Amino acid sequence: MSTTANPTNETAVDAQLLESLRLELRRGCLVVAVLAQLHEEHYGYTLRKSLADKGLAIDESTLYPLLRRLETQGLLTSEWREEDKRNKRFYRLSPIGEATLTQLLAEWRGLNASLHNILAPTER
Amino acid sequence: MELIERYLQAIGRYLPTESRADILAELRSELLEQMDARSEEWGRPLDEADIAALLKAHGRPEAIALRYLPQRSLIGPSVFPFYILTLKKVLPLVLIVYLVANTATLFFSATGGELLGHFVHALAGLVPALFIGWGAFTVVFAVIDYARSKPSVSEKLNQWDPMKLPALEPEQAVKQKSFNMRLLELAVHCLWILYVLMIPVHPFLIFGPGARAMTAAGVGLAPVFHPFYVLLLVMLGVQLVMKIVGLRSGEQRIVKPLDFVANLLGIWALSMLAFAKQIIVPLSGSMDASKLASTNHALSLAFRLALLFAVYGLIKELWKYFRSRIRVRRALAV
Numbered sequence: 001m002s003t004t005a006n007p008t009n010e011t012a013v014d015a016q017l018l019e020s021l022r023l024e025l026r027r028g029c030l031v032v033a034v035l036a037q038l039h040e041e042h043y044g045y046t047l048r049k050s051l052a053d054k055g056l057a058i059d060e061s062t063l064y065p066l067l068r069r070l071e072t073q074g075l076l077t078s079e080w081r082e083e084d085k086r087n088k089r090f091y092r093l094s095p096i097g098e099a100t101l102t103q104l105l106a107e108w109r110g111l112n113a114s115l116h117n118i119l120a121p122t123e124r
Numbered sequence: 125m126e127l128i129e130r131y132l133q134a135i136g137r138y139l140p141t142e143s144r145a146d147i148l149a150e151l152r153s154e155l156l157e158q159m160d161a162r163s164e165e166w167g168r169p170l171d172e173a174d175i176a177a178l179l180k181a182h183g184r185p186e187a188i189a190l191r192y193l194p195q196r197s198l199i200g201p202s203v204f205p206f207y208i209l210t211l212k213k214v215l216p217l218v219l220i221v222y223l224v225a226n227t228a229t230l231f232f233s234a235t236g237g238e239l240l241g242h243f244v245h246a247l248a249g250l251v252p253a254l255f256i257g258w259g260a261f262t263v264v265f266a267v268i269d270y271a272r273s274k275p276s277v278s279e280k281l282n283q284w285d286p287m288k289l290p291a292l293e294p295e296q297a298v299k300q301k302s303f304n305m306r307l308l309e310l311a312v313h314c315l316w317i318l319y320v321l322m323i324p325v326h327p328f329l330i331f332g333p334g335a336r337a338m339t340a341a342g343v344g345l346a347p348v349f350h351p352f353y354v355l356l357l358v359m360l361g362v363q364l365v366m367k368i369v370g371l372r373s374g375e376q377r378i379v380k381p382l383d384f385v386a387n388l389l390g391i392w393a394l395s396m397l398a399f400a401k402q403i404i405v406p407l408s409g410s411m412d413a414s415k416l417a418s419t420n421h422a423l424s425l426a427f428r429l430a431l432l433f434a435v436y437g438l439i440k441e442l443w444k445y446f447r448s449r450i451r452v453r454r455a456l457a458v
Contacts, residue, residue: 043153044150044153044154045153045154045157045158060154060182061182061183061187061188061191062191064147064150064151064154064191064192065191065192068143068147068192080149086153086156087149087153088153089149089150089153
């Protein structure tokens, strides 16, 4: 009786695990991306469009609760205004948000550089 | 348009009152923007089916509302490992306390015939008892988790000193008796069997002067002592085998299970006396009936107490034995 393990099974990537890790990796990046994009004033729909145009698609059921949480944390300010005969809620980075974003970007650049150093030998 | 309002109404049911209107207004604005964009792309106004497809893609109302609610858990991830660890340690204790308490109740209240009924009743009560234990510990840990969320408590809990860690426990050495000691034990056991075998012929060996007093009082041992005596001899026989096997190897693999069998036989023999209707019987009509009944009652209580200790001892030994075996298996698996 053969006991040789099937190499395909051993190296197969667990799709569910991969999705969960991908989401975890994305979660922190989304906050930085949203804060950075809100240097300029946006309402939800245009913010989503502009992020998607730059390659970071985010669905509305993730974006709106995130905006609300960031506003509660004092990183964003918002106001309701009428535009094109429709009421829209406009978001913008608050002064605390600006300072936080600066620190987060420094952290991000540090992490990015470290990852480059770690990955460089394997990519050669 | 009515479909969108129905959708928003369904989401609103799950949202907190204070932020409901605001969240729904923003969602409405988003959905209308999407409709406009799609209508512009397709060059025609959207019909009911198009709107339904758009809402379906947007997500189930409950799931959408859930995203706006704060994430709550009864016991958070930082406390959860301690919760599981404590449950693993405490639930067996709850089980033992329950077993001991119920066994005690059983022994001191039931007579032989009622025993099975009481046993089934006690067994049926075990599941609720475990659930209550589990519930109580969950509540305690939920309170701890809540307290941990307070910065002052959290700071206090995180303070610890590595210097105060307990000293290393000495490795438990397996106590192996010497061959001479095992031989001596075997000799003493043989003498003990001889002694027990002589009791029926010479009752004074067990009762001393009491044997004469019993005869004078006109009472003797009840017939229940006959099967008790046989069981006692079987138990001593098993113990003899155990000691002979132990003499050769001294190993616990066979000796320990034999010890459990001997203990079970002892418990069986003891339970015969504990639940017997009569332990001493009148040999002549000279003894007062109420005095005889009260003596039997007192003896019955004494045997039940002894039985309780014997059962507790056996449970404790079984627990230790199986726990150590599980640990060895886990260590081997690693």
